Amino acid sequence: MGRPPCCDKSNVKRGLWTPEEDAKILAYVSNHGIGNWTSVPKKAGLNRCGKSCRLRWTNYLRPDLKHERFAPEEEELIIKLHKAIGSRWSLIAKKLPGRTDNDVKNYWNTKLRKMLQKMGIDPVTHKPFSQIFSDFGNISGISNTGNLNKSLNSSLMSKPGHQFSSAILTTTEPSCFKKTMEEQVQEYNPTVTHPTSWDFLAQFPVHDTKQSPLFFNEAPLITPTCTFTWSEFLLSDPVFSAEFQHQQEQYDFDEMLSPTNSSTMAMAHNDLSSCNITSTGSDDDWYLNRSVGRSTYGHGTVNNGLEENNNAADHAAYYSSSASSFVDSILDKDRELHSQFPPLLDPSFDYY
C-alpha cells in the first residue's frame, strides 16, 4: 500500500507557534537543511504536523522573507498581476521577492480588494462597476445571466450579507433579465427615455419603508432577500461616478510602466519584464507575458492612494474633493426618483 501517514493528526499541537517551537525549526533547518518535512517534527523535537512545520517555515521563518509593510510598487504589481492572472497567489508572490503567497493573499483580501471597490473598480474583473452595469444593461439573452450572477456576487456583493438572492439572479427566475435594462425600466415607466442603472434598480420594490433613509445607511432595497450596498451602485451610475470614471481612465498601468516615469515605476517595469516568456516557456509564464502590460488602469490619484502610509490621507482628500457635488448628485437623483417612482419611496423619508 501507500506511505505511512506523516503524523497522528489528532495528537499534534495546533494553533499559534511559540518562540521555542520557532527556534527548534530554525535550529533544525540550519543543521539539516530543508528536506522531508514529514520527518522534521520528530527530528526537531516538535509535536507538530510536518505540513504545519513546512507552512511555518515557508510563511514566517524563512530568512529571505520581508516582514515590513508592502511598498507602493509592490501594491501596484500585485494589482496588475491579479488583473492579469487572477488569484494565483503563488505566481504573484514569485514576482515579489521576500513575499509569500499567504502574504500577498492576505494583503489583497484585507487592503487592495477593498481599496479597488472603494474606487468603483470591480476587484474580480478589474473593470469599473459602471462598465459592468453597462454590459449588464446590454444583456438580452438568458445565457449570460450566469456570468452576471457570478460577477455581481463575487465583486459587488463581497460581503456574505450583500448578495443577490438566487430568486433574482438565476436562470430559473429570469424574468428581470430576459429583457434589457432599458426595456424593463421603460416598461415600468415609459417616460424614462435613457434609463440608467439607477432607473433599473428603482423598479424593484422597496424592502422596508420603515427603515431609515436608504442612501446613507446602505439598507437592503431590492427585495426582502436581495440586498446590496448603495455606495457601490452609486459608483456604478454614470451620474454619480463621473468623477470616479475620470480618475479610473487616467489610471493606466501601461503609462505607469513607461520607462519615462519615476524610478519606482521603472522598477515595477523591470519586475514585470521578468514575467515575459523565458526559455522555459511554461504556461504560467506565457500567461503572465500575454496579459501583463495591457491593463487599462489609469494612474496619478489612484497611484498615490496606493501608498500605505499616505493611504488614508490621500483617500480622504480624494473623496472629499468631490464630496459636495456627490451629495448634490444624490439629492438631485433622489428628487428625480421621487417624481418618477413615487410608489417606491416612503414619503416619510423626505430628508432634503
Add this chain to the structure above:
DNA sequence: AACTGAGCCAACCGCCGAGAC
C-alpha cells in the same frame, strides 16, 4: 472600564497532481 465590531494575519482546511509503495 466594559463592550462591540472591524481590521488584520497566522494558521488551518481541503483539493489536486505527482510520485512512492
Add this chain to the structure above:
DNA sequence: AGTCTCGGCGGTTGGCTCAGT
C-alpha cells in the same frame, strides 16, 4: 494498477488588536 502520502496551492477561519461607543 491501485492506494496512499507529500508538497503545493487557494480559500477560509480563529483569535488577537485596537478604535469607537
